[in-house]
Amino acid sequence: MNRRVAALFLGHLANDSLYSSLPPLLPLLVAAYGLSTALVGAIPAVYMMVASFLQPLFGQLFDKRGKTWMMSVGLLMGGLAVMSVGYMESYPAVVAAAAIGGLGSALFHPVATSLSSSVEGDDRASNVSVFMLGGNLGLSVGPLIILSTLTTFHIRGTFVALVLPAIAALILFRLRSRLSKPSMERAEGVRVNRLALLLVLLASVLRGTATITLITFLPLYITSLGLSVGVGGLMLTVMLLSGGVGMLVAGRIGDRFNKMLSASALLFSAGPAVLLFSGTSIETVWLLAGVMGFTLMSAHPLIVVIAHELLPERTGLASALTYGVAFGLSNLFIPLIGSAIDAVGFSRTLQAMAALPVLAGLATLLTYRMRVVRREPASASTV
Structure with missing residues (x-):
């Protein structure tokens, strides 16, 4: 390292x-x-x-x-x-x-x-x-x-x-003298599409909401199935450890292939895992917990790097939006999701949550299509 x-x-x-x-x-x-x-x-x-x-x-x-x-x-x-x-x-x-x-x-x-x-x-x-x-x-x-x-x-x-x-x-x-501000440069005559930046932020919030929801409520869901608190804690550990492994793997993949397409593929894969998580056998739940952690958490560093490449001259702001602001906004939804669980139960709420990583993947995929636009005199969609 x-x-x-x-x-x-x-x-x-x-x-x-x-x-x-x-x-x-x-x-x-x-x-x-x-x-x-x-x-x-x-x-x-x-x-x-x-x-x-x-x-x-x-x-x-x-x-x-x-x-x-x-x-x-x-x-x-x-x-x-x-x-x-x-x-x-x-x-x-x-x-x-x-x-x-x-x-x-x-x-x-x-x-x-x-x-x-x-x-x-x-x-x-x-x-x-x-x-x-x-x-x-x-x-x-x-x-x-x-x-x-x-x-x-x-x-x-x-x-x-x-x-x-x-x-x-x-x-x-x-080490401050050896750590320098990123020097990525934007190609001459090219400006970032404002909508692309919003899509990256949206993808980060949707991914974060799905991840934080699972981290917060997974132990409660497991105990609602009649299993012990210890089992719920162990399953959460499996999810988080899988996410850590996923981050390292996704980093390597993102450096060798297109980051936007890689992040989209991971997020699209997370949707079915979240959908199947409720209403399946306990043996399968262990596997799905690992898959959810791997796919949801591994997409995050790729999304952050995508934001850096969209805003090469303002990577500090890009980091703040896709890391801090996205995390804060995601946490604001947790009480609402808790209310939904109280109203309709864990299974239906988790099934609905499966749409979040899919929508995040779609937002990232759309970013790939519109990430840059040429500078136009009368363009209203660029910054």
């Missing part, structure tokens, strides 16, 4: 471990402040919303200034914020700390994602896939990191949250 890609991988792992460190703290915060479920649930929600919807601001700033030290600042800001949660004296202060942590994540993500596709060579999709895999691993190890000290130091054990981000921030800061 390229040294710079490895550093970005570590940075992403450290950054995303901070968000997943918050849920294990929630029971302690309930006990400390007497919070309701709604109030305590607002803490990670505030973190996520700030981290998602402020990314375009910092993405555009990076496009203009190209300051790679923004990653180190974001990591330290996030680490200090999550650490401070265990030392705050009031609920509003905890929410403020969560918002600052989200701000740090918003600062880190568009810069690091943009840089992951700028490392020299023809392995842009593979590099972005490795970078994203770091984030997935970070979400997995975050609870383990924070729990390692909570048993001994109780809520004051949050100091451990700063360790990994501080190490990653130092490494990235020392």
